[in-house]
Amino acid sequence: MNSKTRQHNEPILSARNIVNRFGKQEVHDRISLEVMPGEIMGIVGGSGSGKTVLLRTLTGLHRPNDGEVLLNGKPVGSIGQAERASLIGVLFQQGALFSSLSVAQNIMLPMREYTDLPVEEQERIAAMKLELAGLSPDSGVKFPSELSGGMVKRAALARALALDPRVLFLDEPTSDLDPVTASGIDALIAQLNRDLGITVIIVTHDLTTLFSVCHRLAVLIDRKITVATLDKLMRSGHPWIHEFLHGPRAHGAMSARRQSHGNG
Amino acid sequence: MSASRSALTGTQVSSKQAGTFSPTFAVSGEGDRLTVDGVLNIHTLAEARDALRHWLKQRKTAHARRTLDLGNLSGLDTPGALLLCGLQDKGIELTGIRSEHKTLLDLVCGLERKPLPKTESVARWRQLIVQVGRGTDSAWHDALDIITFVGRAASAASHAMIHPETLRLSSISRQVTETGINALPIVGLLAVMISIVIGYQGVVQMRSYGGEDFTINLVAVSVLREMGVLITAIMVAGRSGSAFTAEIGVMKAREEIDALKVMGLEPMEMLVVPRLIALVITLPLLTFFSDIMGLLGGAVISQSLLHVAPLQYVDRVHQAIDSSDLFVGLIKAPVFAFFIAVIGCMHGLRVRGSAESVGRETTRAVVKAIFLVIVLDAFFSILFENLDL
Numbered sequence: 001m002n003s004k005t006r007q008h009n010e011p012i013l014s015a016r017n018i019v020n021r022f023g024k025q026e027v028h029d030r031i032s033l034e035v036m037p038g039e040i041m042g043i044v045g046g047s048g049s050g051k052t053v054l055l056r057t058l059t060g061l062h063r064p065n066d067g068e069v070l071l072n073g074k075p076v077g078s079i080g081q082a083e084r085a086s087l088i089g090v091l092f093q094q095g096a097l098f099s100s101l102s103v104a105q106n107i108m109l110p111m112r113e114y115t116d117l118p119v120e121e122q123e124r125i126a127a128m129k130l131e132l133a134g135l136s137p138d139s140g141v142k143f144p145s146e147l148s149g150g151m152v153k154r155a156a157l158a159r160a161l162a163l164d165p166r167v168l169f170l171d172e173p174t175s176d177l178d179p180v181t182a183s184g185i186d187a188l189i190a191q192l193n194r195d196l197g198i199t200v201i202i203v204t205h206d207l208t209t210l211f212s213v214c215h216r217l218a219v220l221i222d223r224k225i226t227v228a229t230l231d232k233l234m235r236s237g238h239p240w241i242h243e244f245l246h247g248p249r250a251h252g253a254m255s256a257r258r259q260s261h262g263n264g
Numbered sequence: 265m266s267a268s269r270s271a272l273t274g275t276q277v278s279s280k281q282a283g284t285f286s287p288t289f290a291v292s293g294e295g296d297r298l299t300v301d302g303v304l305n306i307h308t309l310a311e312a313r314d315a316l317r318h319w320l321k322q323r324k325t326a327h328a329r330r331t332l333d334l335g336n337l338s339g340l341d342t343p344g345a346l347l348l349c350g351l352q353d354k355g356i357e358l359t360g361i362r363s364e365h366k367t368l369l370d371l372v373c374g375l376e377r378k379p380l381p382k383t384e385s386v387a388r389w390r391q392l393i394v395q396v397g398r399g400t401d402s403a404w405h406d407a408l409d410i411i412t413f414v415g416r417a418a419s420a421a422s423h424a425m426i427h428p429e430t431l432r433l434s435s436i437s438r439q440v441t442e443t444g445i446n447a448l449p450i451v452g453l454l455a456v457m458i459s460i461v462i463g464y465q466g467v468v469q470m471r472s473y474g475g476e477d478f479t480i481n482l483v484a485v486s487v488l489r490e491m492g493v494l495i496t497a498i499m500v501a502g503r504s505g506s507a508f509t510a511e512i513g514v515m516k517a518r519e520e521i522d523a524l525k526v527m528g529l530e531p532m533e534m535l536v537v538p539r540l541i542a543l544v545i546t547l548p549l550l551t552f553f554s555d556i557m558g559l560l561g562g563a564v565i566s567q568s569l570l571h572v573a574p575l576q577y578v579d580r581v582h583q584a585i586d587s588s589d590l591f592v593g594l595i596k597a598p599v600f601a602f603f604i605a606v607i608g609c610m611h612g613l614r615v616r617g618s619a620e621s622v623g624r625e626t627t628r629a630v631v632k633a634i635f636l637v638i639v640l641d642a643f644f645s646i647l648f649e650n651l652d653l
């Protein structure tokens with residue numbers, strides 16, 4: 001019982017005093033971020049503000065110059081490979097599907113490495129993951145070069161979900177997509193979060209995604225981070241945040257939020 | 265143990281800490297009612313399927329009357345849910361579902377759950393026949409492709425010759441540097457080595473006839489007529505042919521070629537012709553350099569094994585060869601260069617989509633270029649024999 005309460009009060013991911021520098025350029029200056037289990041956190045900021053670098057730091061792909069990242073209570077660097085694979089899933093911006101493997105084989109690769117399930121069982125699971133990500137199992141036999149941009153995103157999402165990770169990192173999941181497909185991805189993220197209890201961290205410029213699915217936002221400005229709920233940020237006096245959330249593009253996205261909140 | 269077990273109870277996903285401990289799964293009860301215990305996730309899935317299959321086979325009652333109680337199930341993930349949904353489809357009733365598992369089960373059971381399409385597997389011996397067929401077919405298409413591409417490249421190159429203002433001189437000079445000047449050290453070294461190898465064999469074999477002095481003739485003639493140009497062409501095919509394929513292939517994979525076309529720039533003129541012309545210029549020069557280095561290697565051998573002084577060596581070489589030997593070697597070089605460049609560029613333009621295809625086409629280009637160089641060399645030998653050169 002107390003394990004349950006502990007889990008709900010402690011962040012699943014916490015970054016403390018992260019400093020990132022490239023040569024003389026300082027990208028992050030002692031920033032801290034905590035993400036609770038079951039939360040959807042959006043990371044936003046202008047171009048070059050260090051969103052991608054932050055995501056790479058949180059997933060342990062980039063070592064910060066200072067500070068530490070704890071995932072599930074342990075430093076990311078010290079987590080074993082198998083554990084890491086079942087703990088986090090990453091959707092890279094370009095998909096990063098393995099081009100020599102079919103889509104289904106891409107999804108089965110982590111299963112093949114970390115479980116000893118028979119192939120038929122793996123295929124059944126891969127087909128289910130494809131459907132979960134909104135693709136027909138028929139596209140499982142295709143190769144990444146034969147997919148459209150939106151299908152690449154979905155296939156990469158299916159692969160990120162292969163081992164039922166607890167934390168899902170998404171780098172621009174809806175960029176380059178048509179609005180219908182993008183809304184489909186938004187709905188999918190919300191559903192995975194609700195039904196599978198997955199914690200989601202999204203880097204995005206897509207205001208609709210931010211307004212309709214994110215619980216809290218982390219805004220990167222001037223090497224610092226501001227974390228708050230959308231409603232608080234809407235009232236923020238900071239010029240960039242104000243421009244970002246009240247600019248001409250924000251109005252349309254705002255109505256999407258009203259709609260999704262009205263339905264949900 | 266109990267501490268780690270308590271960590272698994274709770275949310276459905278918390279049980280998935282692969283590697284740190286293995287979660288357990290057990291079924292209990294008998295007859296038509298069964299209770300599951302523990303965790304049903306990707307790591308216990310095989311175990312669970314076995315246990316349940318046993319139960320399903322065991323008794324003859326209709327599946328519809330059987331129930332599976334999930335009240336004690338402490339962890340469930342999507343593969344586990346998939347298994348349970350399959351049981352439900354067979355008419356087995358799932359009871360005592362915990363609320364935290366309900367949404368997950370609803371999500372997975374709500375999917376269509378179509379299988380992956382079957383890829384046809386063919387018997388081994390038929391596969392062999394299919395492969396031979398495919399190979400022949402693709403060889404035939406390859407041959408056609410090469411012929412058409414050679415035609416297009418030749419026409420583009422001659423067009424550029426007739427209209428020299430369309431020649432891209434800066435591009436050509438960059439390629440000359442890259443394919444020619446930068447290749448000098450390796451080609452020179454290789455030529456020296458090859459003539460040393462030939463020289464050694466010659467001395468050893470001809471000593472038994474007392475004709476070891478003829479080694480100088482052997483080295484000089486074979487370097488000038490064959491070895492110089494052949495070694496250089498093979499080296500250039502491996503070095504520059506592959507570079508052509510990779511450079512053009514990456515541009516193709518990243519849609520840069522299409523971008524050129526949209527701007528009204530012909531890839532043939534922009535990319536292929538400069539490389540072709542550059543290689544046709546550099547390969548004869550490299551061959552000449554390699555001939556000189558080969559003769560130098562011969563001098564080293566004669567000095568050390570035959571005790572022939574350098575000046576004497578020059579004299580002997582002069583007697584052994586005539587200008588046609590040099591000519592026969594050099595005339596082949598531009599022809600080889602043309603084919604190496606054409607094949608490199610052709611395979612570059614054949615790249616489709618992925619980065620993997622760049623690697624595959626590069627390998628093919630090198631293999632094909634070297635193969636063609638040797639085949640052409642054989643033709644030249646027959647031709648020159650008939651011409652008495």
Ligand SMILES: Nc1ncnc2c1ncn2[C@@H]1O[C@H](COP(=O)(O)OP(=O)(O)OP(=O)(O)O)[C@@H](O)[C@H]1O
Pocket residue numbers: 022027045046047048049050051052053054
């Ligand atoms: N490997 C690197 N070496 C040097 N500088 C880097 C490196 N990676 C990132 N940077 C710099 O760090 C800064 C932040 O880069 P980052 O890619 O995180 O931006 P971003 O917020 O993701 O921008 P965008 O929205 O355009 O993708 C940039 O100024 C970039 O030039």
Ligand SMILES: [Mg+2]
Pocket residue numbers: 051052
């Ligand atoms: Mg970025």
